[in-house]
Amino acid sequence: MQYDLVVVGGGPAGMAAALRAQTEGVARILLVERDETLGGILRQCVHSGFGLVYFGEELTGPEYAERFIQQISHASPIDVLLSTSVVQLERDGYLFLSGEKCGLVLVKAKAVILAAGCRERPIGTIAVAGTRPSGIFTAGMAQKMMNLGGYTLGKKFLILGSGDIGMIMARQLKLFHREVLAVIEKENTCGGLERNRVQCLEQYQIPLKLGCTVTEIHGQHRITGVTVKNLHNAQENFVACDTLIVSIGLIPERELADMLAPAGGLPDWLFLCGNACYVHDAVDDVTLEAEATGRLAAQFILHGTICQPLALNTARLESGASSSLCCLGCPKACALIKTDQGFTGAACGRKDPVLLH
Numbered sequence: 019m020q021y022d023l024v025v026v027g028g029g030p031a032g033m034a035a036a037l038r039a040q041t042e043g044v045a046r047i048l049l050v051e052r053d054e055t056l057g058g059i060l061r062q063c064v065h066s067g068f069g070l071v072y073f074g075e076e077l078t079g080p081e082y083a084e085r086f087i088q089q090i091s092h093a094s095p096i097d098v099l100l101s102t103s104v105v106q107l108e109r110d111g112y113l114f115l116s117g118e119k120c121g122l123v124l125v126k127a128k129a130v131i132l133a134a135g136c137r138e139r140p141i142g143t144i145a146v147a148g149t150r151p152s153g154i155f156t157a158g159m160a161q162k163m164m165n166l167g168g169y170t171l172g173k174k175f176l177i178l179g180s181g182d183i184g185m186i187m188a189r190q191l192k193l194f195h196r197e198v199l200a201v202i203e204k205e206n207t208c209g210g211l212e213r214n215r216v217q218c219l220e221q222y223q224i225p226l227k228l229g230c231t232v233t234e235i236h237g238q239h240r241i242t243g244v245t246v247k248n249l250h251n252a253q254e255n256f257v258a259c260d261t262l263i264v265s266i267g268l269i270p271e272r273e274l275a276d277m278l279a280p281a282g283g284l285p286d287w288l289f290l291c292g293n294a295c296y297v298h299d300a301v302d303d304v305t306l307e308a309e310a311t312g313r314l315a316a317q318f319i320l321h322g323t324i325c326q327p328l329a330l331n332t333a334r335l336e337s338g339a340s341s342s343l344c345c346l347g348c349p350k351a352c353a354l355i356k357t358d359q360g361f362t363g364a365a366c367g368r369k370d371p372v373l374l375h
């Protein structure tokens with residue numbers, strides 16, 4: 019099979035990038051998604067708060083995703099392969115796909131957009147002693163099991179990590195009449211947005227324990243509790259719980275791109291967007307950047323080059339959001355610094371910074 023563009027991942031980033039590339043004139047587009055439906059992480063985010071910037075209204079995650087799924091299903095030139103994973107990327111633009119309906123397939127693409135999202139850091143990535151009984155979930159997995167699978171997970175919860183997903187889960191558990199003992203955070207400030215701290219913790223009287231961490235897990239078959247250590251005075255306390263929700267960070271899913279890196283440099287036909295590029299707070303930013311990436315890929319496919327500069331959202335910069343600016347010209351996603359002369363910091367030296375905000 020031959021395509022002009024293959025998009026890996028059918029979350030908000032992949033869908034927006036594919037649609038934009040199509041609008042720009044790319045004819046043969048394949049969108050590959052390993053789940054059985056499009057939508058990515060949004061399918062499990064049943065709370066509202068999505069789309070305020072992009073649509074000017076407050077939507078739930080599934081509602082936001084549905085608007086793009088509808089467009090994709092009406093966009094005839096976009097082929098969609100569901101329940102299919104891209105398992106390997108080759109230097110010459112070949113991709114190996116593996117799916118329950120298609121089996122193992124080799125596809126050739128002029129350009130590839132990697133929009134594979136991110137994965138969660140599990141408990142094993144931090145130094146915690148003790149056993150590994152059941153009842154320990156990452157926050158995103160807990161969210162998926164509750165909202166898509168209808169599982170109850172447990173009765174007495176402790177949340178490790180005060181990122182947005184951890185706080186959103188703490189609130190949801192309260193709404194489901196579960197006991198939420200506390201959110202434990204090793205830093206001295208909350209890890210997520212202030213809005214979420216107030217709306218998810220303060221308004222539901224869920225304690226936020228700053229400067230604390232979990233140092234030991236207790237229990238054999240099922241978790242019976244954890245040791246919580248105060249990092250300021252080294253005091254340790256046993257806290258009884260039957261479920262631990264771990265929300266200690268997200269890692270961009272770039273394994274397919276990393277497969278190419280050892281051979282030296284990354285090819286210019288490979289583009290990155292969404293959480294695979296860097297972890298975003300809001301899906302609206304994901305969509306806007308992915309559209310710009312779709313446009314970039316289209317320029318590359320149709321003209322063999324990328325025309326610069328791209329639209330730069332100065333309002334976002336002026337609002338002080340520059341800390342999250344990074345070059346989207348290649349998978350390295352170098353952090354950029356604003357200077358009087360423009361932007362510097364594309365440390366990979368591959369091309370001038372590509373600014374897509």
Ligand SMILES: Cc1cc2nc3c(=O)[nH]c(=O)nc-3n(C[C@H](O)[C@H](O)[C@H](O)COP(=O)(O)OP(=O)(O)OC[C@H]3O[C@@H](n4cnc5c(N)ncnc54)[C@H](O)[C@@H]3O)c2cc1C
Pocket residue numbers: 026027028029030031032050051052053057058059060063065066067068069102103104105133134135136157158161183271291292293294297298299300301302304
């Ligand atoms: C748990 C959670 C809660 C969030 N809550 C909010 C919120 O309240 N408000 C807000 O604005 N933002 C929220 N966000 C952020 C926002 O939803 C994400 O930034 C956005 O979904 C990222 O889009 P994406 O397309 O990059 O990744 P994803 O949505 O993760 O989509 C990536 C897709 O790629 C697929 N994929 C991965 N690897 C392969 C492969 N090899 N082959 C084929 N397919 C593959 C995955 O199955 C997935 O469908 C939340 C994020 C998370 C993780």
